[in-house]
Amino acid sequence: MPQKSRDGYHLIVVGAGNAALTTALTAREQGAQVVVLEKAPKELRGGNSRFTGGLFRFAYRSIEEITPLRPDVLAAEWENIDVGTYPPERFYQDMMRVTGGLTDPDLSMVLAERSYETVRWLTGLGVRWEWTVLWSVRQGDQLRFNPGAVLEVENKGIGLTNTLFRVAEESGIEVQYQSKVVRLLQDRRGRVCGVTVKTPDGFHDLRARAVVLASGGFQANPEMRVRYLGPDWNLVKVRGTRFNTGEVLQAALDIGAQPVGHWAGCHATPVDANSPPVGDLALTDRTNRLSYPFALMVNVEGKRFVDEGEDLGQYTYAKTGRSILAQPRSLAFQIFDQKTVHLREKRYETGKPVVADTLDELARRLGLDPAALNRTVQEFNAAVRDGEFDPSRKDGKSTAGLEPPRSNWAQRIDSPPFVAYPVTGGITFTFGGIKIDTQARVLDTEDNPIPGLYATGEVTGGFFYFNYPGGAGLMRGAVFGRIAGRNAVGE
Numbered sequence: 001m002p003q004k005s006r007d008g009y010h011l012i013v014v015g016a017g018n019a020a021l022t023t024a025l026t027a028r029e030q031g032a033q034v035v036v037l038e039k040a041p042k043e044l045r046g047g048n049s050r051f052t053g054g055l056f057r058f059a060y061r062s063i064e065e066i067t068p069l070r071p072d073v074l075a076a077e078w079e080n081i082d083v084g085t086y087p088p089e090r091f092y093q094d095m096m097r098v099t100g101g102l103t104d105p106d107l108s109m110v111l112a113e114r115s116y117e118t119v120r121w122l123t124g125l126g127v128r129w130e131w132t133v134l135w136s137v138r139q140g141d142q143l144r145f146n147p148g149a150v151l152e153v154e155n156k157g158i159g160l161t162n163t164l165f166r167v168a169e170e171s172g173i174e175v176q177y178q179s180k181v182v183r184l185l186q187d188r189r190g191r192v193c194g195v196t197v198k199t200p201d202g203f204h205d206l207r208a209r210a211v212v213l214a215s216g217g218f219q220a221n222p223e224m225r226v227r228y229l230g231p232d233w234n235l236v237k238v239r240g241t242r243f244n245t246g247e248v249l250q251a252a253l254d255i256g257a258q259p260v261g262h263w264a265g266c267h268a269t270p271v272d273a274n275s276p277p278v279g280d281l282a283l284t285d286r287t288n289r290l291s292y293p294f295a296l297m298v299n300v301e302g303k304r305f306v307d308e309g310e311d312l313g314q315y316t317y318a319k320t321g322r323s324i325l326a327q328p329r330s331l332a333f334q335i336f337d338q339k340t341v342h343l344r345e346k347r348y349e350t351g352k353p354v355v356a357d358t359l360d361e362l363a364r365r366l367g368l369d370p371a372a373l374n375r376t377v378q379e380f381n382a383a384v385r386d387g388e389f390d391p392s393r394k395d396g397k398s399t400a401g402l403e404p405p406r407s408n409w410a411q412r413i414d415s416p417p418f419v420a421y422p423v424t425g426g427i428t429f430t431f432g433g434i435k436i437d438t439q440a441r442v443l444d445t446e447d448n449p450i451p452g453l454y455a456t457g458e459v460t461g462g463f464f465y466f467n468y469p470g471g472a473g474l475m476r477g478a479v480f481g482r483i484a485g486r487n488a489v490g491e
Ligand SMILES: Cc1cc2nc3c(=O)[nH]c(=O)nc-3n(C[C@H](O)[C@H](O)[C@H](O)COP(=O)(O)OP(=O)(O)OC[C@H]3O[C@@H](n4cnc5c(N)ncnc54)[C@H](O)[C@@H]3O)c2cc1C
Pocket: 014, 015, 016, 017, 018, 019, 020, 037, 038, 039, 040, 045, 046, 047, 048, 049, 050, 051, 052, 053, 054, 055, 056, 057, 179, 180, 181, 182, 214, 215, 216, 217, 239, 240, 241, 243, 244, 245, 246, 247, 248, 279, 284, 285, 428, 429, 456, 457, 458, 459, 470, 471, 472, 473, 474, 475, 477
């Protein structure tokens, strides 16, 4: 173990979400003295990670690899569980497919290949799992999952962060709250050797042998959103923490870290149009409105604007928020009828639907032109092809000659009462960030590692472009958190 800094630390970890805490715990396992600097006060700690649904995407070759993760499931129950298989190659292909081939192939390969060992490690730490409800369907006795999206943490992001903080505190990791990092310190050779922190007492410098940045994206900073994502993003609702405002990202760029990835891109999902402007820990992720593959989605002109059934929801939800924001007044409505309303996920309970017996009445209550809504529904209904509707898989039940098309789960909207939910786009996190290599070292603009500096989680770029496969964010932070924690201790 190398010498500590004069402040007594081997490692400074910036941030206190999933990426930061997995880094700190890994470094601590090797005996390092670690300090975690969290900008938020204690009661608001945990970043976006605390708001999450706790879904971790990971690779597995068979159901036998899932069983050690769920020791609480009785032997007889396993016969009714269908998780398919999700080998690392498929995880990798999903990353390639949803990002249009732009994801960094080396980083995505590491993400896919290390995902299973990471989920085992988290289980060993005491993280408890349950079946994800969102992308599973019960058919008779069978519970069927979309492969790759099988487990979420018990009590979601709250459960995840509670466990990680508890283990961190028990293992002697120091967490300093209301400690906002504003600058990275370098020695004469350019090695990162500490940070400047702003606390309620003022500014001070803290030194360590290495620094790991895990401070999230810039989605909660309206000025940076407009600068990088464009003016449409100025007033967008922020789904998670208000503390991810990008100053650490900027501090890294200021010392020459390389910006990489989709700086104009972000993860944005359909959310309740009446959601609060920034994430609320009483609601966490429950403002999401993700059952649109079974609904008809129209804008304030009564027109459809996306293929609601383009793919499984886990592969479209992260880009659909952007499509809604691009509509007039950034507003849309998800309309269900009695054939589909039971397919709404439970989180819709946090909102107030508008219910009506006729389309005319529904349109009036939503403030839409009844003629426009009737026209859209008639055209849609006329285009629906016959076939078997199956919400558990891409059923190919599509429309003919409709623009935009409906590729799966097309059913006529003809069984009143109709039930509509107003939605807008909510930003989750930003895709652009600083470049790391497969060792989680931060690279400069000439592709050389900046000595002493590592990064993981949403502060890094190069993974996601235009779109995102559900559950990959937490896994990305944890996989590279473990790598960063291990390597930074060797400094
Ligand atoms: C509502 C919601 C639901 C989600 N659900 C899922 C899901 O189920 N599965 C999934 O994979 N992903 C999900 N995500 C995305 C997910 O949040 C992330 O990918 C992951 O949690 C990011 O972890 P992180 O540690 O990089 O960032 P964060 O958890 O946001 O942590 C960043 C930390 O840095 C701190 N910080 C910021 N600036 C400073 C500074 N200057 N100095 C010191 N500290 C600073 C913050 O306070 C915070 O503690 C969801 C996001 C939201 C908002």
